[in-house]
Amino acid sequence: MTFRMYWDDIKKLTAEVDLIYYDGISEGFKIIDEENNYYEVKIEKTTRNTTCIKYDLSVEGLVVGRNYTAVDDRFLKTNVVYRYIVRSTSFDEKYYYDGDLGNFYTPKKTIFKVWSPVATRMLTDIKGLGTFEMTRNEQGVFQVEVDGDLEGARYKYLVNIGGQWESANDPYALASTANNGSSVVVDMNKTDIPLNLDRLLPLRQKNDAVIYELHIRDWSSKKSSGIKRKGKYLGLIEENTVNTFGDSTGLDYLKDLGITHVQLLPIFDFGSVDEHRQMMHYNWGYDPVQYNVPEGGYATDVEDPYCRIMELKEMIAGLHGASIRVVMDVVYNHMFERFSSDFEKLVPYYYFRIGKNGEISNGSFCGNDIDSTRLMMRKYILESIKSWMTHYGIDGFRFDLMGILDIETMNQIVELAESIDPNVMIYGEGWDMPTLLDDDQKATMMNQQEMHNIGHFNDYFRDTIKGGTTMEKILEKGILTGDLKNFARLSNFLLGSEKGPDGKDFFDAPSKSINYVECHDNHTLYDKMVAIEIPEEERLRRHKLIMAVLIFSHGIPFIHAGQEFCRTKNGDHNSYKSSDFVNGIDWDRRTEYHELVDFVKGALELRRSIAVFRTSAFTHQTKVKIKRIKKVVELHYEDGTKLVVNLGSSNHTLRLHDERVVFYVGGLTLKARDEYEVEPLELVITRPGNKKYDGVSH
Secondary structure, eight states: OOEEEEEEETTEEEEEEETTTGGGOOSOEEEEETTOOEEEEEEEEEEEOSSEEEEEEEESOOOTTSOEEEEETTOOEEEEEEOGGGGSHHHHHHHOOOSOOEEEEOSSEEEEEEEOTTOSEEEEEETTTEEEEOEEOTTSEEEEEEESOOTTOEEEEEEEETTEEEEEOOTTOSOBOGGGOOEEOOOGGGGOOOOOGGGSOOOSSGGGOOEEEEOHHHHHOSGGGOOSSTTSTGGGGOOSOBOTTSOBOHHHHHHHHTOSEEEESOOEEESSSOGGGGGGSOOOOOSEEEEEEEOGGGSSOSSOHHHHHHHHHHHHHHHHHTTOEEEEEEOTTOOSOSTTSHHHHHSTTTSBOBOTTSOBOOTTSSSOOBOTTSHHHHHHHHHHHHHHHHHHOOOEEEETTGGGSBHHHHHHHHHHHHHHOTTOEEEEOOOOOOOSSOGGGBOOGGGGGGSTTOEEEOHHHHHHHHOOOSGGGTTOOOGGGTOOTTGGGHHHHHTTOOBOTTSSBOOSSGGGEEEOSOOSSSOOHHHHHHHHTOOHHHHHHHHHHHHHHHHHSSSEEEEETTGGGTOOOTTOSOOTTOOHHHHSOOTTHHHHTHHHHHHHHHHHHHHHHOGGGGOOOGGGGGGOEEEEETTEEEEEOTTSOEEEEEOSSSOEEEEOSSEEEEEESSOOEEEETTEEEEOTTEEEEEEETTOOOOOOOO
16 A cells, blocks of 8 residues: 555544655545545645655544545545544543443343444344344443344454444453353343352452462373362362372362462463363463453363353352452453554554554563553553452452553542452552653553552562572572572561562561562472482472461562472473473472472461451561671561561571560570571561460461
């Protein structure tokens, strides 16, 4: 094509004429509508570049939602393409729609509603029934009522924009055929089951939580899991399963561990795995296709639209029945692909972030950052959150690359979610990504004070405790893996990371710090310590020490599934599409490292029993006395509890005054009745002798 015309604002057009066509020179342009009415166009500015001449044009009288043709001075024609007009503030203000969208089923009729102000026509194409013309309202919402019982009907939208027809699925649909083939009408009332919300204990504060991250397929893919329904939703809640040695696995193991929340890697419909051949390929699932539809590959029947819905609900109900809350990993920052997405087909250029010069924002490094500042995108995210909470009983959300989203959207999410469930957990990756959004609008850690009740993955804690996380820093050590240069920072982490690496304020509440050293990304802690070449016996001792610091630090502990029994991915630092051999949990290690498993269980039990480890405000920290003696740190809490960490090379004598040791990492040695020797790489907790807690020793 040698000539293109774009509609970029209500009275602004942009023409591009290629140099190969009369050297890109045009004396003028006209616009024609579908009734052959002509609109005069004025050339305001011309700019020559290496391939074309760009014409900035002004025009009066064009109406959004109609098709137009552009004609140049040589009578060459091209369709006018809706472009940046959809990104104007006036467009959002005029066409924002606050009603429901999607399909609305009753046995007598179904209503279909979809938003596309730039569309000239919209049809609902129902398989086996034909197409139905939709009517448009002032906000650009197309609607049609179709009589009859349409339960199970498969449908698409046929949309005409700028004279071009596209076929799109319904982004608001709750059900789908396999691999996003078609949207499906379902009766959600038929999927209602008890979700066992009454089995969940109230969270008195966010810091009571202990998060356990797992991937549906990893949990059961290996033979050692003893789970029959491998890689499926229902496999997660199978009971009475054991490993090769007869030790508990799966749900029974999880119930006994002492965690409060399971964080599930993506369970929405994603695009990287063929649902018909799920076990042929592997992926974590951070490539959304349908935000409101469960992933079909984890269901036992991918063709039945109800199956994935019901089995996901059964899984959540099973976890709730075990008093375990469910956190959903959500990826509202990018999609699988931009141009194949239903959003782009229905309103091109609207839903994805674009710079002032037309550049595509790529802070996600996936080439299609979602623009959460667009009012209808923000509305979509909010309604998606509401759908997962009300239909499925989801108890929290972990936001992938949260820093790509904007602060206002995140605050509205919290307000909505807490109105549904006051105990909801909201947290995410508050990294400062290079997305095309002003820094003061990004939902990042540096803006945490602008976001209430939102937690952030504390990478400062992670990297200082265990050492660098990237492949390039695999051999870099941290405080607890052998490099003590940042030893003085340990007490700050134990008390909730109030200060950052520059000594300035970091978090304004301990609950905003998601404390972790390992997650699905990068090397496991075990693999990192193997790479550092820490001897095996010392490695286990350091692993215990790191787990203890993680669990007893103020904030919210986060554990990667299998971390408590030295999970390995055989050195794979980015296993997002690696095999089950790499990603699957080896449940036999649960027996091999049973000492560490019991240690973690005991630490979690103690954390639940002593309130000072779950404090919710930094005002309590001022009452904690900190003592540093060489490479030993002692924390003396207001209730008489003491926590001591010895990272030195010799024993540290701990003098006790009507106190007793209730927790320790290694071989604690009695020196005298009122003294204990805290050995190197040791964490010890003491309590006043009159406290009722019986204690845990490991």
